[in-house]
Amino acid sequence: MNSTAPSDFRLIMKRTPRRKTVAIQVFPDGKVVVLVPLQVSDAKVEQFLKLKRCWIERTLLKFASLGPQRAPPQFVPGEAFLYLGEERKLSLFRIGTRAPEVDDANLHVFLPANSKPELERSRIRSALELWYKAQAETLCKARVAHFSELMGLLPKSIQIKSYKTRWGTCKSTGEVTFNWRLAMVPLSLLDYVVIHELAHLKYHNHGAKFWQLVKIHYPDPEAARKALQLLDHRGALKL
Incomplete structure (x- = not known):
């Protein structure tokens, strides 16, 4: 063509x-x-x-x-990954497999003691994705519980999925779904997405009444949308 x-x-x-x-x-x-x-x-x-x-x-x-994009992650020690908007340096421990752990400065990934170098990259990526999904589920459920009480809107179910072009969805049947990469963004931006999707439980469109409801609980949604777009564009959320 x-x-x-x-x-x-x-x-x-x-x-x-x-x-x-x-x-x-x-x-x-x-x-x-x-x-x-x-x-x-x-x-x-x-x-x-x-x-x-x-x-x-x-x-x-x-x-x-918006500026240059981040290079694709290499999953090497010292590489930075985001957790709730803050960078954590990747550290590797070859002492047996268990769930990654995070502290104020580092994101620890545990590999088998006899881990083969050619398999490590895929293992690290898989371990991190599973960990981020678990974190996103815990965070999103907690923030949904918080804002559901404030907004008087309760979803039927909450799911965590992988999306390329959206942060969350709300079905007319009351199910809400969130992108697991929300575990990487600042909590204030996660809150915006939660509020946005909960508002769709009442208004299934982006009309004036929808935005009025959102702004009661998040006064500057446009700033949040731009911040999420910037993070996404720069590749900060790549895994």
């Missing part, structure tokens, strides 16, 4: 039977994904891209203005 987008775009077109309309996703690394219904022609996609070209360029420029 010949694109009308500038040459520095990395354009990917994905056709899917689940979509009814064309949609564009712009990512911080310069990738632009176009989600296209099966019945929409390439010509119509080209026309859509022409209409959205300025928006795509503005979005990419906005990402560029």
Whole structure:
């Protein structure tokens, strides 16, 4: 497919039977994904891209203005990982496998005594992800309990999942789900996501009444949204 987008775009077109309309996703690394219904022609996609070209360029420029991205983690001793917005230095102990532990300065990961070097990176990553998921579950459940009482809104269930493009979801049936990477962000930002999803239990949209409710419990949601976007863009939450 010949694109009308500038040459520095990395354009990917994905056709899917689940979509009814064309949609564009712009990512911080310069990738632009176009989600296209099966019945929409390439010509119509080209026309859509022409209409959205300025928006795509503005979005990419906005990402560029946020600064450089963090390199992918190498999982080596001394490397920094975030826990509740604070850096913890990775330390490794080859004394037997158990759950990672955190203190004021370090994040300790425990490996088998006979750990093979070529397997360590994947083992460390897996151990950290499981640990972050457990931390996120504990933190999110505690903050949901706190704000549920204040807001008078109680979800039917709380789940922790892995998302690439969202921090949480709220179904019309009352189930709320949170991204496990929330264990990496400052508690104030985690609180914003919790408040946001609990507010959806009452308002299933982003209308004026929804934001009025959010602002009662979090007066500056826009600042929180920008802070989360910045952390995500810089790759601070990569694992």
